[in-house]
Amino acid sequence: MISLSHGSKIHCGLSLCHILNTRASHTYYLGLLDLTLNSFHIGLISRRPGEPPLDKGFIPWLGHALEFGRDAAKFMTDMRKKHGDIYTVQAAGKFVTVLLDPHSYEAVLWESRSKLDFGQYARILMDRMFEVPFLHEQTLQNKNLPTLTKAMFFNLRTILLSDPDRASQQWKEEGLFHLSYSTMTAGIKLKTWPSPWIIYTEFYKLDRLLMKAARSILSAGWCVWKHLWKLLSVKRLDCRANRSVWLDSYKQHLVDLGLDENMQTRAMLLQLWSTQSNAGPAVFWLLLFLLKYPSAMAAVQGEMEAIFRSRRQKIGQMHGISQEILDCTPIFDSALNEMLRLTAAPFITREVLQDMCLRLADGREYSLRKGDRLCLFPFISPQMDPEIYEEPEVKYDRFLNSDGTEKTDFYKGGKSLKYYSMPWGAGINVLNLSCYFSHFRCVFLLLSYFDLELKDPNAAIPAFDKERYGFGMLQPEKDVIIRYKLKAQ
Structure with missing residues (x-):
């Protein structure tokens, strides 16, 4: 009936x-x-x-x-x-x-x-x-998360500074989206699975198909799924030395749920997508906005240099950037929140x-x-609401008060808003922010060790790929070419 x-x-x-x-x-x-x-x-x-x-x-x-x-x-x-x-x-x-x-x-x-x-x-x-x-992602919030964060930081440094094609004082050209996405994907998988760059290549192919699969309008791409399942096989994981403690705990979580090896492997791919499909595009947009708006770049780099000077005075000469430097960065945090307001659309x-x-x-x-x-759909309201955010252009210090503290007072209809930006959701199902914010260390590393510039400073910011509305971070319709080289020490 x-x-x-x-x-x-x-x-x-x-x-x-x-x-x-x-x-x-x-x-x-x-x-x-x-x-x-x-x-x-x-x-x-x-x-x-x-x-x-x-x-x-x-x-x-x-x-x-x-x-x-x-x-x-x-x-x-x-x-x-x-x-x-x-x-x-x-x-x-x-x-x-x-x-x-x-x-x-x-x-x-x-x-x-x-x-x-x-x-x-x-x-x-x-x-x-x-x-x-469906698997509840409680393991993203477990006690092994700090270990994963430290490993991610170390992996990013290794990837950026050990590749002779990138760590050079000669100017190189590369697509910013490719640089951001590939570095983040390889960073979380380095020394965990073999061939992290191959995994990135296959993962990116899959990511382009997933939006259509989610809407039930595509059943193709089976060969991509199959190849990634092979690369991320739990059997291959068990054979690796120096495995991530966090990843081992996640595998045990899957075993406790009663999943067989085949389903465990598929869950590993789901975990890769859930952590990386937003991280790479977010790093891309943040770097692009900083490169496109010199005042924002100057403010963020000025904050970084001030932190370096303060730490050197306290603990002596310090080589490079460390994880502890990222504990108090209000200008960077404001720029990041502004980028998320403009590009996060779940x-x-x-x-x-x-x-x-x-x-x-x-x-x-x-x-x-x-x-x-x-x-x-917070992307429309509140994030793009001109009544709440009166200046539509990028404003890196939008989430800063005059005294340098975080600004949280935003209004609509004369009433204060509790939810004025919701890039990662809110309420019961909000994503674990510490996991995602750890990914933005990649931006600090790039700005600390490399000189970066847009190949064409006058080029317009690329339009969004409209198919991705509703699935987290937006992606550009086309890449943006940048020039970069290792800074002189």
């Missing part, structure tokens, strides 16, 4: 991936009939009193899926202009309620998991993208597990239907 409630679980039995890969014509036509029947029933759904405005689009069942996938930021902004800061849209048979009022985010972020659940959608994505069950999603009432900060109440999906 098929309910006309737009939150009911109606299975169409036919995805684009299914259409492209089916071998039997009768299967195709049965699926098409199933899709047609379900589209008819979904087409009868209408908005009920107390629910957000409903926009089903003009195409039965598909609704706004194509516009959503093509450029989610533009689509959601257009819908907000049409319907306000809360509305429901149909996309590929699913009904998604979008909330863009940052004052009301807390009501969603801290709602009971019995009503709004993160895990259900995460499980769907993990299965589509990695063919592995969806924060919850599955509605039961019919419920959502009360917004201004007192409005809306009914949500069981089976729908609730989505926040």
Whole structure:
């Protein structure tokens, strides 16, 4: 029996991936009939009193899926202009309620998991993208994380200063995105798995396919998955000397969950993607903004030099940069937060597990239907809201007070905002920040040891790859060429 409630679980039995890969014509036509029947029933759904405005689009069942996938930021902004800061849209048979009022985010972020659940959608994505069950990333926050951070710092120094092609006082040219992404990926895997550069090459191929896999519009790329599973095999890991303590603890965590070696290997690939898919692009954008805005670069480098001088006075001559230097860097932190505000674009999603009432900060109440999906998109609001951030251009000291302390006072509608920037999510499912912030040591190392400049200082900042809206850090549509050389000692 098929309910006309737009939150009911109606299975169409036919995805684009299914259409492209089916071998039997009768299967195709049965699926098409199933899709047609379900589209008819979904087409009868209408908005009920107390629910957000409903926009089903003009195409039965598909609704706004194509516009959503093509450029989610533009689509959601257009819908907000049409319907306000809360509305429901149909996309590929699913009904998604979008909330863009940052004052009301807390009501969603801290709602009971019995009503709004993160895990259900995460499980769907993990299965589509990695063919592995959803794994809670508690090991990113365990006691071995400091060891991993120190190893990462050492690996980055080794990669940047031991490669004769890079550690030279002759000017070299390279794509900044390639430099950032490859260094970060190799840095976390150096001495853990063999051939870190090969792993990066294959991983980057896979990363380009994952967005399509997440949307169930691509089943290709199996050879890339298979090659990476071989490279990241737990059997190969067990044969390595000097293995990461953190990685060993993660492997034991998988064993305790009852996963066999095949699934453990797939989980290793998931872990690589979850830690590196955001780190490399974030390093790219931060370096690009510093290179593009000389005042920002001068301020960050001035802060670094002041820290060096202070440490030398306290403990004598110090060679290079150490992990302890990064403990107090308010200017760098502000520049980093500004970069994240402009380039971090994750969806924060919850599955509605039961019919419920959502009360917004201004007192409005809306009914949500069981089976729908609730989505926040902080990239649009608050991060790109001109009322909150009046100067749209890059402002490296935006998150600094006049006395040099961190600025946390931002307002919308005359009211203070608790969530004024949400690059890593918030609430129950916020990512572990210490893990991600440790990656930005790469920027300190590059600025400390290398002279860097844009090959074309007048070139425009590249546009975003719009397919990546909703999946974390954005990536550029094209790379930016830089020149760099090892600084004279």
